[in-house]
Amino acid sequence: xxxxxxxxxxxxxxxxxxFAMGCFAGCIFYFFxxxxxxPKNERFYGGIQLLKRRSPVLGGSFALWGGLFSMxxxxxxxxxxKEDWINPVLAGTFTGGFxxxxxxxxxxxxxxxxxxxxxxMIQLVEVYMIKSQMKREMQMQQEMKQQQLEMxxxxxxxxxxxxxxxxxxx
Numbered sequence: 573x574x575x576x577x578x579x580x581x582x583x584x585x586x587x588x589x590x591f592a593m594g595c596f597a598g599c600i601f602y603f604f605x606x607x608x609x610x611p612k613n614e615r616f617y618g619g620i621q622l623l624k625r626r627s628p629v630l631g632g633s634f635a636l637w638g639g640l641f642s643m644x645x646x647x648x649x650x651x652x653x654k655e656d657w658i659n660p661v662l663a664g665t666f667t668g669g670f671x672x673x674x675x676x677x678x679x680x681x682x683x684x685x686x687x688x689x690x691x692x693m694i695q696l697v698e699v700y701m702i703k704s705q706m707k708r709e710m711q712m713q714q715e716m717k718q719q720q721l722e723m724x725x726x727x728x729x730x731x732x733x734x735x736x737x738x739x740x741x742x
Contacts, residue, residue: 579646590638598627657695664691
């Protein structure tokens with residue numbers, strides 16, 4: 573699975589992208605949550621206050637997960653010397669476990685399994701999408717070849733008819 577950037581740049585890119593995604597999601601979620609829990613006359617102000625207070629925290633959590641995932645993925649690519657669907661699954665497993673280590677080994681193991689399962693499902697969907705896209709492209713290529721073959725046969729038949737007319741006149 574080809575990625576856009578090589579590993580050192582991918583890590584920085586994923587940190588920033590995950591932070592932005594977390595902040596954006598946090599803005600929406602915490603704004604509405606702040607509005608819901610604020611007094612009736614101060615709903616908009618309450619939403620803005622909670623958004624400013626909690627959105628960067630969620631962005632930081634997303635950035636931590638995304639960055640740790642990218643570092644683990646790049647380490648696995650370097651160790652295994654290949655980039656396939658197994659690396660993200662293992663990286664998700666390690667990331668889920670690393671982030672939960674402070675809560676104890678049982679919770680870390682549970683989170684590691686959960687992270688691996690989630691990334692495994694994502695990779696299965698990605699592999700299925702790639703295979704179905706390749707199948708559609710192959711069908712389109714076959715149809716195009718068939719159309720080209722029919723056009724060539726029509727042109728050949730037209731040329732043979734034209735040659736027959738020329739010979740018939742002479």
